[in-house]
Amino acid sequence: MNYFELYKLPVSLRPDPAQLRARFYELSRLYHPDFYGQATEEEQAEALEKASQVNLAFKVLQNPEATIKYVLQLKGLLEEEEKYQLSPDFLMEMMELNEQAMDISDEADKDRLTQTIQQFQTEIYEPVAKIVADYQEGVTTPEELLQVKEYYFRKKYLDRVLAGLT
Numbered sequence: 001m002n003y004f005e006l007y008k009l010p011v012s013l014r015p016d017p018a019q020l021r022a023r024f025y026e027l028s029r030l031y032h033p034d035f036y037g038q039a040t041e042e043e044q045a046e047a048l049e050k051a052s053q054v055n056l057a058f059k060v061l062q063n064p065e066a067t068i069k070y071v072l073q074l075k076g077l078l079e080e081e082e083k084y085q086l087s088p089d090f091l092m093e094m095m096e097l098n099e100q101a102m103d104i105s106d107e108a109d110k111d112r113l114t115q116t117i118q119q120f121q122t123e124i125y126e127p128v129a130k131i132v133a134d135y136q137e138g139v140t141t142p143e144e145l146l147q148v149k150e151y152y153f154r155k156k157y158l159d160r161v162l163a164g165l166t
Contacts, residue, residue: 002074003057013071013135013148015061027054065159068132068152077145084153093120097161110165117162124154 004011007023029035031050036043060066072078097117104110128151131144 003053003061003070006053006057007061009061011071011074011135011137013068013132014064015067017062020058020061024054024058065152065155068148071135072145072149072152075142075145077142077149078152084149086150086153086157090154090157094157094161098164101161101164104165114162114165117158117165121155121158124151124158127151 002011004015007015007020007027009015009019009023028051031047031054033044033048033051036047039047060070069078073080097113097120100109100113100116104113128148131140131148134140
């Protein structure tokens with residue numbers, strides 16, 4: 001059972017936060033281990049496993065990047081530890097950003113570079129924003145999901161550069 005089935009939500013790249021939270025609280029109460037104190041060991045173990053799944057699913061589905069990764073994996077378009085090949089042009093731009101990061105001498109430089117990276121993130125999101133927002137199971141094409149995959153890997157790269165600034 002995948003996370004969307006567990007939460008009885010449609011597969012989405014952006015699950016509705018209110019529905020997600022409501023289902024989380026409902027499932028948390030349903031499978032909370034304290035309610036299984038008088039149950040058999042097998043029932044306690046099953047409730048503990050379900051509670052763990054509920055918590056992990058919530059953690060993934062409330063995080064936009066983790067949700068994208070999860071849906072791409074569900075669709076067989078992304079493998080764990082996949083070595084995705086980004087375009088040489090993009091990699092050259094990232095090399096330049098990394099060099100700028102190494103040459104930072106003060107907070108003003110750091111702020112400028114942070115703004116540049118954030119602008120990059122906005123630019124790479126624009127082409128997939130509609131796909132992410134309008135995702136529908138059986139309607140969104142594999143080609144569109146591959147565009148989202150490209151975005152996902154570019155975003156990860158930018159996030160690493162940004163993390164290096166802190």
